[in-house]
Amino acid sequence: MTIRDVPAFVPICKTADVRSGEARQFRPAAGRWRGKPMAVWNDDGTFYATNFICPHMGGPISEGKLTDGVVECPWHGWTFHVDTGLPAGDDEGHGISAYEVKIEGDDVMIGGMLRPSGT
Numbered sequence: 135m136t137i138r139d140v141p142a143f144v145p146i147c148k149t150a151d152v153r154s155g156e157a158r159q160f161r162p163a164a165g166r167w168r169g170k171p172m173a174v175w176n177d178d179g180t181f182y183a184t185n186f187i188c189p190h191m192g193g194p195i196s197e198g199k200l201t202d203g204v205v206e207c208p209w210h211g212w213t214f215h216v217d218t219g220l221p222a223g224d225d226e227g228h229g230i231s232a233y234e235v236k237i238e239g240d241d242v243m244i245g246g247m248l249r250p251s252g253t
């Protein structure tokens with residue numbers, strides 16, 4: 135298999151697996167991100183995917199509170215936009231990786247990286 139054979143989007147979970155206003159951790163079973171833990175978000179029916187680990191001290195972002203598209207890390211309160219991964223607070227200098235998402239039937243599909251983590 136060459137890089138050209140890797141599908142652009144692969145399923146990571148079902149839409150029913152993530153309740154509205156929450157996130158869960160999943161690992162794609164195939165594709166370029168196979169085995170990588172990701173947080174899949176359901177923001178009132180719109181799905182997003184980001185890094186699972188907080189860049190501050192490794193907190194579990196998917197367990198954070200989601201409000202108006204912004205998640206607050208449960209450990210120390212850093213905030214991130216789940217659609218872009220960009221930091222939402224004034225004090226946070228680092229964002230999180232965010233990934234393309236599309237829905238096919240009841241599958242949540244993960245594509246390429248929208249932005250890497252870091253600044």
Ligand code: FES
Pocket residue numbers: 188189190191192193207208209210211212
């Ligand atoms: S580990 Fe997330 S804010 Fe500290």
